[in-house]
Structure formats: structure tokens, C-alpha cells
Amino acid sequence: MKYAIGPVLWYWPTETLETFYQRAAESSADIIYLGEAVCSKRRATSFNQWMDIARMLALQGKQVVLSTLALLQSPSEVKELRRYVENGEFLLEANDMGTVNMAAERKLPFVAGPTLNVYNAQTLQLLLKEGMTRWCIPVEMSRDWLIQLLQQCDEAGVREQFEVEVLGYGHLPLALSARCFTARAENRGKDDCQTCCINYPTGRRVLSQEGQQVFVLNGIQTMSGYCYNLGNDLTGMHNWIDIVRLSPQGENTLAEVDRFRANEAGQAPLMMARGSDCNGYWRRLAGMALEGGG
Amino acid sequence: MELLCPAGNLPALKSAVEHGADAVYVGLKDDTNARHFAGLNFTDKKLAEAARYLHQHRRKLHVAINTFAHPDGMNRWQTAIDVAAQNGADALILADIATLEYAAKRYPQVERHLSVQASATNLQAIHFYHRHFQLSRVVLPRVLSMHQVKQLARETPVPLEVFAFGSLCIMAEGRCYLSSWLTGESPNSAGACSPAKFVRWQQTPKGMESRLNEVLIDRYAPDESAGYPTLCKGRYEVDNQLYHVLEEPTSLNTLSLLPELLRANIASVKIEGRQRSPAYVAQVAKVWRQAIDRCMASPEHYAVQEPWMQALGELSEGSQTTLGAYHRDWQ
Numbered sequence: 001m002k003y004a005i006g007p008v009l010w011y012w013p014t015e016t017l018e019t020f021y022q023r024a025a026e027s028s029a030d031i032i033y034l035g036e037a038v039c040s041k042r043r044a045t046s047f048n049q050w051m052d053i054a055r056m057l058a059l060q061g062k063q064v065v066l067s068t069l070a071l072l073q074s075p076s077e078v079k080e081l082r083r084y085v086e087n088g089e090f091l092l093e094a095n096d097m098g099t100v101n102m103a104a105e106r107k108l109p110f111v112a113g114p115t116l117n118v119y120n121a122q123t124l125q126l127l128l129k130e131g132m133t134r135w136c137i138p139v140e141m142s143r144d145w146l147i148q149l150l151q152q153c154d155e156a157g158v159r160e161q162f163e164v165e166v167l168g169y170g171h172l173p174l175a176l177s178a179r180c181f182t183a184r185a186e187n188r189g190k191d192d193c194q195t196c197c198i199n200y201p202t203g204r205r206v207l208s209q210e211g212q213q214v215f216v217l218n219g220i221q222t223m224s225g226y227c228y229n230l231g232n233d234l235t236g237m238h239n240w241i242d243i244v245r246l247s248p249q250g251e252n253t254l255a256e257v258d259r260f261r262a263n264e265a266g267q268a269p270l271m272m273a274r275g276s277d278c279n280g281y282w283r284r285l286a287g288m289a290l291e292g293g294g
Numbered sequence: 295m296e297l298l299c300p301a302g303n304l305p306a307l308k309s310a311v312e313h314g315a316d317a318v319y320v321g322l323k324d325d326t327n328a329r330h331f332a333g334l335n336f337t338d339k340k341l342a343e344a345a346r347y348l349h350q351h352r353r354k355l356h357v358a359i360n361t362f363a364h365p366d367g368m369n370r371w372q373t374a375i376d377v378a379a380q381n382g383a384d385a386l387i388l389a390d391i392a393t394l395e396y397a398a399k400r401y402p403q404v405e406r407h408l409s410v411q412a413s414a415t416n417l418q419a420i421h422f423y424h425r426h427f428q429l430s431r432v433v434l435p436r437v438l439s440m441h442q443v444k445q446l447a448r449e450t451p452v453p454l455e456v457f458a459f460g461s462l463c464i465m466a467e468g469r470c471y472l473s474s475w476l477t478g479e480s481p482n483s484a485g486a487c488s489p490a491k492f493v494r495w496q497q498t499p500k501g502m503e504s505r506l507n508e509v510l511i512d513r514y515a516p517d518e519s520a521g522y523p524t525l526c527k528g529r530y531e532v533d534n535q536l537y538h539v540l541e542e543p544t545s546l547n548t549l550s551l552l553p554e555l556l557r558a559n560i561a562s563v564k565i566e567g568r569q570r571s572p573a574y575v576a577q578v579a580k581v582w583r584q585a586i587d588r589c590m591a592s593p594e595h596y597a598v599q600e601p602w603m604q605a606l607g608e609l610s611e612g613s614q615t616t617l618g619a620y621h622r623d624w625q
Binding site: 070071072073074075077078096097098099100101102104115117119120121122123126138139140145148149151152172174175176177178179180181184185189190191204205206207208209210212214215217222224280281284285286287288289 | 362363364365366368389390391392395396411412413414415416417418419421422423425426436437438439442445464465466468469470471472474475476477478480482483507509510511512513526528529530531532533535536539540541619622623624625
């Protein structure tokens with residue numbers, strides 16, 4: 001099993017990112033995704049800076065994938081995206097069908113990201129024809145659904161043509177809007193957001209009136225209130241899941257990779273707590289559910 | 295410009311037509327559409343009857359088959375397409391590549407409309423779907439500003455349909471898993487958001503509480519009317535501030551944008567609400583018919599009439615309406 005560090009979904013200053021990726025270069029992760037995947041107004045880190053970080057990681061032996069925006073609304077965003085698509089060095093993660101189109105037109109390989117609506121083998125077969133080499137499943141997909149889907153792929157004779165990746169750690173990206181909820185929490189509109197999400201490196205917590213952490217706000221993105229953790233489900237993933245992705249929650253996520261590795265055969269179970277960790281989606285339950293636990 | 299109205303049953307469909315709909319969209323009685331609610335939607339027989347009625351009145355029938363096919367149930371989605379196409383649907387509203395592929399191959403003569411659930415928000419995404427499935431229309435997600443709608447309208451090879459009135463989905467449709475986060479069921483996977491079977495209202499000493507799968511969505515003071523616990527319209531706390539963190543209970547109403555939508559060449563304005571009553575559909579259709587007729591007769595003299603706003607306001611969630619993402623200030 002390989003481990004990937006997903007793109008940083010929060011808005012971190014460039015220096016924070018540089019430090020994080022220096023550490024990531026020394027971590028045991030095999031694959032690193034990077035780039036802005038949430039909001040086009042987050043421009044602190046330029047295309048060239050992302051490319052510099054990517055080259056540094058590649059030199060350290062990491063496979064680097066450039067991740068891209070999940071919500072593309074304006075022509076200027078598509079124009080900026082073209083630079084990433086045509087970067088000429090690194091594999092691309094497409095998080096919108098528009099990006100798939102751009103990659104396919106240029107005959108470039110791509111990773112189908114978790115925000116693409118892929119729920120069956122027919123869809124995967126078309127994406128394969130378009131150039132997909134790896135698929136990261138939607139966050140809400142269960143193990144059972146995935147097994148059936150891959151069985152369909154087996155029957156169609158395409159199962160060996162792509163890698164399967166599962167997002168297995170972190171607050172989950174659940175929804176995207178035109179509205180910026182972080183700005184709204186400060187009584188501002190998006191046009192006047194002052195990219196205030198940079199002040200919340202792990203988002204803003206949303207509690208129910210009973211104190212249950214329901215969501216986390218991350219700009220235009222709404223994330224799960226609990227941290228998804230499939231660290232105790234790894235034993236059941238051998239030989240059919242190729243890559244487990246960990247979504248950065250802070251520098252400690254890099255150490256989490258080691259904890260996952262150590263528990264691949266179930267020899268070092270991870271402690272999980274009700275009300276802050278969850279594994280429901282994988283087990284075909286409500287996403288926020290925690291089964292088993294620690 | 296087409297007025298496209300919703301119907302959850304035959305009486306609603308007929309009342310839509312009587313009050314001015316050019317076309318009506320419906321769904322079948324299963325999880326192949328994104329309004330999979332108990333007591334709603336059409337059997338094969340009713341669908342055939344709907345098609346006959348609409349065609350007699352020279353109106354069109356659109357059938358929404360806009361959830362994502364489960365790997366163990368592909369035939370359910372294929373059957374839905376067969377039933378719709380063979381019973382007289384003029385257009386299929388599809389989101390899933392598997393269903394688009396099947397429909398394009400089996401029934402090329404039936405129009406394919408890209409559902410809002412496919413989340414095509416940009417020209418490249420439209421190109422992708424059009425290149426593979428020869429679309430006749432794209433339904434735009436409710437995340438674009440009016441400016442962005444116009445930009446897209448100038449360049450798209452496929453006519454556009456926009457949401458004009460009704461419940462406001464504030465997330466990019468087809469990309470929202472909030473419902474399955476709390477309940478295990480989402481529009482993509484089960485055809486419903488915040489499904490009714492997970493809803494519970496309870497009178498408590500602190501007030502009326504609404505819950506979704508036991509999570510407290512809102513608590514109402516005695517003088518407040520309790521709404522349905524759609525999870526993105528709940529009252530939560532951020533840093534001890536209690537408010538509608540994502541959105542207030544409110545409905546989309548774009549009457550004031552009609553001239554701009556017309557100038558932008560928008561092919562169809564869509565009314566949300568297949569789950570609504572025939573009386574609701576009648577009211578909304580009536581107002582929109584008048585507005586579209588006025589606007590098309592003379593866009594430069596068009597003005598939103600107060601009685602229209604009043605009629606629609608009364609039918610809206612929380613009795614409020616908004617321009618939603620079309621207006622930058624909302625964002």
C-alpha cells in the first residue's frame with residue numbers, strides 16, 4: 001500500500017506551506033498532491049512557487065501530483081487552470097469535468113479526484129478513455145459500493161488499467177458553494193472577504209446548539225465536523241486499494257502516515273474518540289458515525 | 295424563453311399547464327431521480343398519461359433521471375430511461391455518465407439535458423459532456439453569478455436552462471455530501487437531501503426542536519414557526535454566535551433578472567418544487583407566465599409587479615426570497 005498526502009485544503013501562508021512540504025519531503029509518504037483546490041481567490045502562493053515546491057519534492061523522490069480547483073466558475077479561473085494543465089512536468093489531479101476535458105484534449109494523463117461524480121464502472125471506463133490513470137473515490141462512497149464497482153471493472157476487463165485511491169484521513173470536503181462561509185462568519189461578503197480564511201489554518205468550527213461539532217468552515221467549502229479516520233480499516237484494504245490519502249490537518253498529519261503504516265496489519269490500532277473521529281462512510285453508515293473506535 | 299414547471303403527480307402537471315407552463319418535468323417512482331420522496335412521482339402508466347396530456351396541449355415532457363447509478367442496480371436506471379423514452383418523454387434530464395451513455399446510444403432522438411446534478415459550471419465541462427453525448431441543454435447549478443451566467447451564455451454550444459424560483463440549494467449541486475454526512479443518504483446516492491425518515495420534531499422546555507438523524511438542526515422560540523430541518527438551513531454556533539451559518543430558510547426568486555436572462559438567450563427558466571402541491575405549482579406558474587409574457591413583449595418596459603412578489607413571497611420558505619448566487623452580494 002502506498003500513502004499520499006492530499007492537497008492542503010486550508011489556506012496556509014506560503015511560508016507555512018514551504019515548511020510543511022520540507023517536512024513532507026522527509027516523511028514516509030510516497031505521493032504528494034499540492035496546489036490550490038478550493039478557492040481561486042487564494043493567491044498567496046503563485047504558480048511558480050507551487051512548481052518550485054513540486055520540484056523540490058520530486059528531487060526527494062516523491063511522486064508529485066498537481067491538484068486543481070474543484071469549482072470552476074469564471075473564464076479567468078479556467079485560463080489560470082491552463083497553466084497547471086500545461087505545466088509539462090507533473091501529473092494532474094482533475095477535480096472538475098472541465099479539467100478532465102482540458103487534459104483529454106491535450107492527451108495528458110490525469111488522476112480523477114474525489115470531487116468528480118464517479119459512482120459506477122461505466123463512468124470509469126469513459127474516464128479511462130480520456131486518460132485517467134488513477135481514481136480517488138468520492139468521500140461518501142462505502143467499501144461495499146466500491147467492491148461492487150471494481151467487480152464491474154473486472155468483468156469489463158479494465159480493473160488493471162488504473163490505481164484506486166481512498167481518502168482515509170482528515171476533515172472531509174463535503175460541499176462547495178458560491179458563498180464564502182468564513183467571510184459570512186465575519187459579516188462580510190465574498191467580494192470583500194479579504195481572504196480571511198488565511199486566519200483559520202484548520203477552519204472554523206460549527207457547533208450545533210447542543211455543542212456537537214457538525215461542520216468545519218473552510219471558505220467556500222464545508223467540511224465534516226469530525227476527522228475521518230480509516231486507520232483501523234487498513235487490514236481490509238490489502239491487495240485491492242493501491243493508495244490511502246491523508247488530508248493535511250497540520251504538520252502532525254505527516255506523523256499520521258507512520259501510524260497508518262504501523263497498523264497496516266492491525267498490529268497497532270489507532271485510538272479514536274466518539275464526537276471527534278469517524279469512519280461511517282466506509283462502513284456504509286452516516287458519514288459522521290464511528291464504528292469500533294478505540 | 296420556455297417556462298419549465300415541476301410536477302410530482304398528474305394534478306400538479308395539469309395545473310402547471312393550465313397556468314402557463316411550456317414544459318413540465320417529472321420523475322419516476324424510485325431512487326433514479328433527486329426527489330425520491332414517499333407519495334410522489336410517476337408510475338409508467340401515469341407517465342404515459344402525462345405525456346399524452348402534455349402533447350395534446352402542445353407542451354413538452356422532461357423526465358429527470360438524475361441520480362447516479364449504483365453498480366448493483368444499473369438496470370434500474372436503464373429501465374427508467376426505457377420507460378421514459380418509450381412513454382413519450384421529449385427530454386431526459388441526466389447527470390450520470392452511465393445514464394447519458396445509455397440514453398444517447400438507445401434513444402438518440404430523445405433530447406438529453408444535462409442535469410444540475412452533473413455540476414457543469416464552466417465551458418470546458420459543457421464541452422466534455424457535449425463532446426460525448428450531444429446535449430440539447432445544460433441546466434446550470436445555482437452557484438453562478440448573473441455575470442458568470444452571461445459569460446457562459448455567450449460561448450456555450452448548448453442552450454442553457456437556469457433555476458428561476460423555488461427552494462434554494464446553496465451548494466454546487468451534485469457535489470454536496472452534507473446529507474449523507476449526517477444520514478448516510480445524499481441526493482447523489484439516494485435521491486434525497488435531508489430525507490424525511492430521519493426528521494424528528496420535538497417540543498421541549500427549551501422550545502420546539504428539529505433534528506436530522508438526532509443531530510439538532512434548529513430550536514425555535516414559541517413565536518417562530520418551525521421549518522423542515524434541511525441541514526444547510528439550520529442555526530448553529532460559530533465562536534458562540536448563534537445564526538444561520540450557511541443560509542437562512544429562504545427561496546430563490548429571479549423575477550427581477552428576467553430581462554437580463556432573456557437578453558442572455560437563456561432557453562428556459564426552471565421552477566423548483568416537484569414535491570409541492572398542485573395549488574403551489576398553479577400559483578407560481580401563473581406569476582411566471584405573466585412575467586415572461588410581459589418581458590418578452592417589451593423587455594425595456596418590464597418591471598416586477600408588486601402582486602407577483604407578494605404571491606411568490608407567500609409561497610417561499612420563511613416567507614423570504616433572494617437572488618441567491620446570481621447576485622454577488624449574496625455570495
